[in-house]
Amino acid sequence: MKKYVFRKYKNSYSQLFEKEKKRLLRILGNVKIEHIGSTSVPNLGGKGIVDILVGVNKNEIDKFYNKLTSSKYISMPNASDKSRFSFKKDYGLFFRRRVHIHLTWTNSKTWKETLNFKKNLIKSKNLKEKYSNLKKEAVKIANGDGEIYRKLKKDFIKINSK
Numbered sequence: 001m002k003k004y005v006f007r008k009y010k011n012s013y014s015q016l017f018e019k020e021k022k023r024l025l026r027i028l029g030n031v032k033i034e035h036i037g038s039t040s041v042p043n044l045g046g047k048g049i050v051d052i053l054v055g056v057n058k059n060e061i062d063k064f065y066n067k068l069t070s071s072k073y074i075s076m077p078n079a080s081d082k083s084r085f086s087f088k089k090d091y092g093l094f095f096r097r098r099v100h101i102h103l104t105w106t107n108s109k110t111w112k113e114t115l116n117f118k119k120n121l122i123k124s125k126n127l128k129e130k131y132s133n134l135k136k137e138a139v140k141i142a143n144g145d146g147e148i149y150r151k152l153k154k155d156f157i158k159i160n161s162k
Helices: 012-029 058-070 107-125 125-142 146-161
Strands: 033-035 052-057 085-089 097-105
Touching: 012 033, 012 052, 012 058, 052 058, 052 107, 058 085, 058 097, 058 125, 085 125, 097 107, 107 125, 107 146, 125 146
Parallel strands: 052 097
Antiparallel strands: 033 052, 085 097
16 A cells, blocks of 8 residues: 555545444443544545544553554554554555554643644635645655655644644
């Protein structure tokens, strides 16, 4: 699966999110789950990966980290930071589909800023267009390197997540 390709938005992303949300609720129990990232913003476009934010109590992070890893979600340490643990899971053999899970605690800075950024993108057509153009350029420059791709978007996201 060539991950760093800009794809047009598909209406099916919300259905894929709901399917994964049900799976996560069975595994994790009563946690907060939000659809985030480009697939959560109508008509944005992006890599086509369904990003999911999972919020838990801060003192239970280790418990939920272990539940995800034991359920075959693969930890992505390079995409994680002090307040967020990232995982991936692929589905399908020929037409692969990927989800990213971002585990954090509710009310963390990561939780609030991630949801603010999504809200701001949905609210502002201009912001959405700027971000779409940035993502297209970042795909070209990064040439498959996830660290470069994330770095190119980082400041834009930080400025627009307040």
